[in-house]
Each structure stands twice: as structure tokens, then as C-alpha cells.
Amino acid sequence: MTQPISKCTIKDVAARANVSVGTVSRVINGNPTVSREIVNRVTAAIVELGFKPNAAARSMRSNATKTIAFVVSDISNPLFAKIANSVERILKDNGFFVLFANTGNNRDREIKLMTLLDVGRVDAILLTVSDEKDPEILGGIKASRLPIVLLDREIDIDLDAVFSDHRSGMKKAAEYLWRLNHRRIALITGSLSERPGRERLAGFMEAHTDLGARFSPDLVRSGSLSEEFGFQETYDLLAHADRPTAIIAGGNRLVAGAIRAIRQLKLRIPDDISLIGCDETDLSNLLDPPLTVIARDMEAIGRAAGLILLRRLSNGAELKPAKVMLPTDFIIRGSCAELSGRAT
Amino acid sequence: MTQPISKCTIKDVAARANVSVGTVSRVINGNPTVSREIVNRVTAAIVELGFKPNAAARSMRSNATKTIAFVVSDISNPLFAKIANSVERILKDNGFFVLFANTGNNRDREIKLMTLLDVGRVDAILLTVSDEKDPEILGGIKASRLPIVLLDREIDIDLDAVFSDHRSGMKKAAEYLWRLNHRRIALITGSLSERPGRERLAGFMEAHTDLGARFSPDLVRSGSLSEEFGFQETYDLLAHADRPTAIIAGGNRLVAGAIRAIRQLKLRIPDDISLIGCDETDLSNLLDPPLTVIARDMEAIGRAAGLILLRRLSNGAELKPAKVMLPTDFIIRGSCAELSGRAT
DNA sequence: CTGAAAGCGCTAACAA
DNA sequence: TTGTTAGCGCTTTCAG
Numbered sequence: 243m244t245q246p247i248s249k250c251t252i253k254d255v256a257a258r259a260n261v262s263v264g265t266v267s268r269v270i271n272g273n274p275t276v277s278r279e280i281v282n283r284v285t286a287a288i289v290e291l292g293f294k295p296n297a298a299a300r301s302m303r304s305n306a307t308k309t310i311a312f313v314v315s316d317i318s319n320p321l322f323a324k325i326a327n328s329v330e331r332i333l334k335d336n337g338f339f340v341l342f343a344n345t346g347n348n349r350d351r352e353i354k355l356m357t358l359l360d361v362g363r364v365d366a367i368l369l370t371v372s373d374e375k376d377p378e379i380l381g382g383i384k385a386s387r388l389p390i391v392l393l394d395r396e397i398d399i400d401l402d403a404v405f406s407d408h409r410s411g412m413k414k415a416a417e418y419l420w421r422l423n424h425r426r427i428a429l430i431t432g433s434l435s436e437r438p439g440r441e442r443l444a445g446f447m448e449a450h451t452d453l454g455a456r457f458s459p460d461l462v463r464s465g466s467l468s469e470e471f472g473f474q475e476t477y478d479l480l481a482h483a484d485r486p487t488a489i490i491a492g493g494n495r496l497v498a499g500a501i502r503a504i505r506q507l508k509l510r511i512p513d514d515i516s517l518i519g520c521d522e523t524d525l526s527n528l529l530d531p532p533l534t535v536i537a538r539d540m541e542a543i544g545r546a547a548g549l550i551l552l553r554r555l556s557n558g559a560e561l562k563p564a565k566v567m568l569p570t571d572f573i574i575r576g577s578c579a580e581l582s583g584r585a586t
Numbered sequence: 587m588t589q590p591i592s593k594c595t596i597k598d599v600a601a602r603a604n605v606s607v608g609t610v611s612r613v614i615n616g617n618p619t620v621s622r623e624i625v626n627r628v629t630a631a632i633v634e635l636g637f638k639p640n641a642a643a644r645s646m647r648s649n650a651t652k653t654i655a656f657v658v659s660d661i662s663n664p665l666f667a668k669i670a671n672s673v674e675r676i677l678k679d680n681g682f683f684v685l686f687a688n689t690g691n692n693r694d695r696e697i698k699l700m701t702l703l704d705v706g707r708v709d710a711i712l713l714t715v716s717d718e719k720d721p722e723i724l725g726g727i728k729a730s731r732l733p734i735v736l737l738d739r740e741i742d743i744d745l746d747a748v749f750s751d752h753r754s755g756m757k758k759a760a761e762y763l764w765r766l767n768h769r770r771i772a773l774i775t776g777s778l779s780e781r782p783g784r785e786r787l788a789g790f791m792e793a794h795t796d797l798g799a800r801f802s803p804d805l806v807r808s809g810s811l812s813e814e815f816g817f818q819e820t821y822d823l824l825a826h827a828d829r830p831t832a833i834i835a836g837g838n839r840l841v842a843g844a845i846r847a848i849r850q851l852k853l854r855i856p857d858d859i860s861l862i863g864c865d866e867t868d869l870s871n872l873l874d875p876p877l878t879v880i881a882r883d884m885e886a887i888g889r890a891a892g893l894i895l896l897r898r899l900s901n902g903a904e905l906k907p908a909k910v911m912l913p914t915d916f917i918i919r920g921s922c923a924e925l926s927g928r929a930t
Numbered sequence: 931c932t933g934a935a936a937g938c939g940c941t942a943a944c945a946a
Numbered sequence: 947t948t949g950t951t952a953g954c955g956c957t958t959t960c961a962g
Contacts, residue, residue, distance in 0.1 A: 249731070251954090251955055251956085252955065252956065252957095253955080261932075261933085262932065262933045262934070263933090263934095263955090263956080263957095264932075264933060264934075264935090264957080264958080264959095265931090265932060265933075266956095267956065267957055267958080268931095268932090268957090268958095270956090270957095271957080275931060275932090276931070276932085277931065277932090280931085280932080292729070294701065294704065294705045295705065295955080295956075296646075296705060296706045296954090296955050296956070297705045297706045297707040298642050298643075298645040298646040298651065298706045298707075298954085298955080298956095299642075299646055299706075299938090299954070299955035299956040299957090300955080300956060300957080301642040301956095302640070302642040302643055302646055302938050302939070302940090302954090302955080302956075302957095303937090303938055303955085303956050303957045303958085304938095304956090304957075305938085307642065309685065309707075316671065317661075317667055317670055317671050317674070318664065318667040318668045318670070318671040319667075320662065320664050320667065322667075323661055323662040323663075323664065323666075323667040324662045326661055326662070326686070327660065327661050327662035327688060330661070330686065330687065330688055331688065334687070334688075339685050339687065339707070340685065340686055340687075341653065341683050341684065341685050341686075342670070342674065342684055342685075342686055343674065343678070343683065343684075344671060344674055344675065344678075357638065360638065361638045361639060361640060361641045362640045362641045362642050362643075362939090363641040363642075363653075363683070385636070387593070498868050498872060501872045502871070502872065505872070505874070523868065524842050524867065524868060524869050525868050525869065525872060527846070528842060528845045528846065528849070528869060528873065529872065529873070529874075530849070530873075530874060595938090595939055595940085596939065596940065596941095597939080605948075605949085606948065606949045606950070607939090607940080607941095607949090607950090608941080608942080608948075608949060608950075608951090609947090609948060609949075610940095611940065611941055611942085612941095612947095612948090614940090615941080619947060619948085620947075620948080621947065621948090624947085624948080639939080639940075640938090640939050640940070642938085642939080642940095643938070643939035643940040643941090643954090644939080644940060644941080646938095646939080646940075646941095646954050646955070646956090647939085647940055647941045647942085647953090647954055648940090648941075648954095649954085706955090
């Protein structure tokens with residue numbers, strides 16, 4: 243095994259192989275205009291010296307870092323982690339690294355991050371912003387010279403983006419509950435300043451409209467995707483006399499909060515309350531009864547995002563922004579009960 | 587808002603402010619030997635031009651990238667994600683970015699990654715290797731000129747490391763089951779070529795020895811930390827006539843597999859089988875009954891790792907490698923039953 | 931086909 | 947206190 247005792251540069255290789263640095267560079271970059279003879283000599287020298295081209299110097303010349311940033315609110319959310327995993331896999335195959343950054347849903351951090359990254363540190367950004375309307379955030383995005391791919395966000399700037407079809411999944415879920423004779427269905431979901439919250443609400447309302455059903459505003463709780471919000475709203479919903487018979491928790495953390503609240507109130511799923519969750523997690527399968535969910539393929543989302551990024555990076559800026567919509571899947575399991583009596 | 591239409595360099599700033607590039611550099615780096623007057627002028631020029639110092643050029647000079655690599659088998663494992671999150675937070679506060687890479691527990695990928703990173707792309711590595719004895723992996727680590735912090739791994743090279751005290755947690759768990767009159771206790775855990783698997787087994791054995799208990803080898807299944815392994819071994823364990831009365835699943839994915847197997851066999855926890863898991867996940871709290879677990883503070887692990895890294899990076903290589911052992915916590919919940927009859 | 935040389939943007943001597 | 951300049955390691959003309 244070669245021991246790269248001290249950092250060695252292209253110069254050392256050149257000296258060792260008795261060629262010029264330019265030639266070494268050509269060999270490294272697979273330039274075909276080098277004779278077999280010399281390629282061999284240089285390659286040998288590279289191996290013997292354990293030479294590795296310095297990334298900083300390269301990116302300084304080429305203006306490419308071969309790394310992309312993955313910016314989300316919280317990488318420890320298993321969903322983001324899955325997307326990150328998938329993104330990394332596809333990007334790695336193309337010689338890219340993934341830098342990741344948490345914003346903690348903090349507006350200022352998001353803005354700061356944009357400028358921190360836009361210094362030749364990464365070639366592009368995979369982004370999930372916390373507020374699609376915030377002028378400062380939009381300003382930061384506009385000011386960035388980097389290609390950006392949006393993850394499930396819709397803003398006023400025309401960018402590459404990959405979306406999930408929350409709306410139709412939600413619609414199916416609400417209709418399903420209706421068919422089980424539920425008439426008081428509650429929805430807990432994220433803020434309306436983020437696409438997932440808006441789309442889920444839209445699907446929920448669409449279902450009601452199509453069904454000719456009345457829509458009870460106090461049964462809709464939109465605010466945040468946090469577990470805490472899920473807990474509080476579920477608790478509040480169920481503590482009232484006129485409680486819903488079913489809850490749709492529109493967000494994977496919200497589900498955890500909802501279940502916690504249901505437990506605490508000593509209610510049973512689905513006998514006392516029917517529950518539908520979002521996204522596949524350990525919870526959905528391993529809960530007893532298993533959870534009926536609106537799911538999506540995180541792997542596919544990451545793959546799509548990675549592919550779009552690669553496309554943009556190789557085809558330049560003239561490309562029309564790609565918008566990819568990925569489906570959701572409504573998976574019926576055991577967490578919803580059929581109601582016998584017609585509740586109006 | 588300043589629009590950085592075209593990339594502008596230190597030179598442009600110098601021209602604009604009527605000073606030399608050296609002075610601009612001094613201002614950027616907060617060198618105190620610059621007059622107030624000029625600092626203001628340069629700062630103004632920087633703001634007006636929207637100048638941001640190029641990271642590649644800087645790291646080429648300073649030999650520091652201000653980014654560290656986080657290398658694990660699978661970032662989508664919620665535990666790693668939590669550590670990553672915590673690491674990122676502490677490192678970010680010190681101006682560092684985190685690059686992450688999945689190895690998928692693939693030996694070759696681990697080795698390749700080391701050389702891919704050791705090109706001035708990162709300043710240090712946070713590492714979890716898949717096999718502590720593999721000579722090629724060890725070779726790769728030795729060959730690396732980068733500071734490395736090991737996460738819960740023990741190898742023949744003296745490096746910074748942070749460990750979890752799996753052993754004592756496991757011991758407590760086994761003793762607890764014994765006190766509940768369990769006499770056939772099974773352990774499913776990871777490979778013995780990784781520290782967690784070894785330590786968990788050691789704790790398990792220690793408990794038996796201290797208790798003067800016989801030790802049934804076929805009740806110990808060590809192999810992998812995957813959910814699939816957890817499923818298969820649990821299934822196998824429970825399908826036999828002479829089945830254990832309790833299972834300890836030593837690994838967070840193993841728990842998921844174990845529960846799945848138990849469900850499939852239509853067994854109830856804890857009436858038919860007692861179960862102890864490892865690490866806090868949604869599962870542990872939200873399962874019914876909630877899971878008794880050997881837990882640890884992932885946040886603390888990430889913080890410790892980040893701090894050690896920072897220390898090494900600022901104090902240089904002469905420092906004696908730090909070894910930090912973080913505790914585990916045995917949390918009793920409802921997944922273990924007390925046996926009445928003495929089953930010898 | 932190969933070598934020489936000019937930078938990429940920045941920092942850090944060394945001068946002034 | 948400020949300006950000048952020599953590189954950091956590499957790629958890429960431009961000659962030869």
C-alpha cells in the first residue's frame with residue numbers, strides 16, 4: 243500500500259514521470275491526446291506517489307465543486323432523511339457530494355444559509371423553504387446565482403421543483419371516511435404558507451364539495467407540521483363534546499402527536515376514534531391496528547430531485563424549469579372504523 | 587437589495603474602494619491593523635458590489651475547507667439522522683458545514699470514500715466503519731491524513747472516539763427480565779465485528795454470570811442490525827417449541843423487525859412474549875404497550891463528536907486521542923410481563 | 931503530442 | 947497603516 247506521507251502535487255508527479263505538469267493534468271483528465279507511453283509513465287508515478295488531485299484547486303479553475311447542498315428544516319425527520327439518502331445515492335454515482343444544512347424552520351437561518359452557500363461552496367441547492375411568501379426569503383433565492391431545486395414548495399420564482407400530489411391522496415382519504423359513514427372528520431395539517439398544507443386542505447375541501455357535504459371550519463387545524471401541534475390539536479379536538487369521529491393527521495410528525503394525545507385520553511383506535519396518517523414510517527405498519535395512510539415514495543422523490551439537478555447542471559441555465567409531480571398512495575389498513583348509525 | 591449580477595472578486599472591491607487587494611483581504615479577515623476610515627470604505631464597497639469571498643480560493647490558501655464529513659452506513663436510519671442533526675448544529679455554530687455520505691455498509695464504498703474525501707475536500711471525518719478488523723479499511727484509515735472521529739467503533743488505530751455504554755444498559759435489561767422470572771431470554775443484536783454488537787453481548791453474558799444463570803447459546807443471535815435480521819431471528823426463535831419468554835432486540839431496526847414477526851405470529855406483547863428494545867424511536871413510546879428500552883441520548887452523542895472534532899481541529903495533531911463514553915439509560919415501560927411460575 | 935506559461939481568487943510576506 | 951507581490955495546485959491556451 244502506498245503511503246502518502248506528505249501531500250504531493252501535480253508537480254511531484256511531473257518530476258517523477260519526467261513530463262510537464264500540463265501533461266500530468268491531461269492524463270488526470272483523460273485527455274486523449276496523450277501517447278500511451280506517457281500515460282503509463284504518469285499513471286505509474288501517480289500510483290507510486292499516491293497522488294490525489296486537490297479538490298480546492300480544481301474547483302477554483304473549473305468553477306465547479308462537485309457538491310450540492312441539501313437544505314431542509316430538520317434532517318432528523320425520517321422523511322427528509324430518506325429523501326437525503328436517495329439524493330445522495332444518485333448524486334454520488336455522478337461524482338457529487340451532498341452537503342447538508344438544517345434550518346430548523348428558522349427564516350433568518352434560511353436566508354443566511356443561501357448567502358453562506360453562494361460562495362462557490364456548492365454547485366446547486368436542494369431547498370425546502372419554510373415560508374413561500376416571505377419577501378426576504380424570495381429575495382435570497384433570487385439573489386443566488388446557484389441552480390435551485392425546490393422540494394414540495396411553490397414560490398413566485400420559476401424554478402425546478404418536485405411535488406407530491408397531496409391533494410388527491412387527501413381527497414381519497416376523506417372520501418373513504420365518508421363512505422364509512424363518518425360525518426365529522428377533522429383535518430390537522432401544516433401551515434398554509436407551505437404547499438403541503440395548502441394542498442392537503444384543498445383535497446379535503448374538494449372531497450367535501452364533491453360529496454355535497456357541509457364543511458365544519460373548527461374541524462380544520464392548520465398550523466405546523468410538528469409533533470407538538472399534532473398533540474395539542476388532537477387533544478383539543480377530542481376534549482370537546484362535539485368531537486370528530488375521525489381525524490386525518492396530515493404530516494408524519496403530526497401522526498405521532500395525534501397518537502400520543504389519543505393514548506393520553508385513553509381512547510382506542512379505531513373504536514373511539516378513526517385515524518388516518520401521512521407517510522409510511524415504522525409507526526404505520528407496526529401500530530396495532532396498523533395505520534391507514536396517505537403515503538408517497540420518498541425514494542422516488544429523492545431520485546427525481548437528483549435527476550433534475552443533474553440535468554440542470556449539465557445542460558446549463560437555458561433549460562425551462564422542470565416541474566415533476568409524484569403521486570401519493572392511499573393505503574387502507576386498520577385504523578378506521580365503519581360507523582353504523584347515520585350521523586346526519 | 588444588491589443584485590450580484592456577475593461574480594465579483596476581491597479585485598473589484600479593491601478598485602471600487604480605491605485600495606489594494608491586500609487591504610480588502612485584511613478587512614474581510616478582520617485584521618485590526620486597518621484604519622476605521624478604510625474599513626468603512628471597503629465594507630461599503632463589499633456591500634454595494636454584493637461581494638462574497640470565494641470559498642475554493644480561500645481553502646486553497648488556508649488549507650482548510652471548513653467542512654467535515656459525516657460517514658455512516660445509512661443516514662435514513664433515524665438514529666444516525668439524529669446524530670447528524672446534532673453534529674450539524676454544533677459545527678454550524680463554528681462556521682463548519684457537514685458533508686454526508688452513505689456507505690450502505692459496503693466495505694468497498696467505505697474505502698473508496700476515504701480516498702475520495704482525502705483530497706482537500708473536508709477537514710475531518712466522522713466515521714462509522716462496518717468492520718473493525720478489515721485490513722483494507724484499517725489501511726484506508728491509516729493512509730488518510732485527515733483527523734478522524736470514530737462513532738461507536740473500536741479499532742486498532744488510536745483515534746478520537748465516542749462510545750455508548752451498551753454493556754451496562756444491556757446488563758440492566760437482562761437482570762430486569764430475570765427478576766421478572768424470565769429464564770429463557772433471547773438476545774438479537776448486530777455483528778460481533780462492530781462494537782455495539784460485542785458490548786451488548788458482553789453485557790448480556792455478564793448479567794447471566796452475575797446471576798449464576800445458565801447461558802443458552804441458541805438464544806443468542808448476533809449478525810446484523812437490519813430490520814430483516816430482526817424479523818427472521820425473532821420468527822425463528824418464536825417458531826420453535828422451546829421458545830424464549832423474552833427477547834431483547836439490540837438495535838433500533840431490529841426492534842421493528844421483531845415486532846413485525848411477533849405480529850405475524852399473532853403473539854401478544856407482553857402476554858405471550860416480553861420484549862425489550864434499544865433506542866428511543868416513535869415506536870417505543872407509541873406502541874401499545876409502550877416499549878421498555880435501553881436508550882441513549884443521540885443529541886449528546888452528536889454534540890460530543892462535534893466538540894471532539896473542533897478540539898482536534900483547533901489544537902492540532904499532537905493531542906492525545908479523546909475517548910468519550912456516554913451512558914445508556916434503561917427505561918422500564920410496559921412491554922415485559924412478570925412470570926409467575928418458576929421456569930427454572 | 932508535449933512543454934511553457936498565464937492565471938483562477940485569495941492570503942501573507944515583505945516593502946514602503 | 948497600506949501597497950506589492952509571490953504563490954496555493956490546477957487547467958488551459960499557445961507555441962513548438
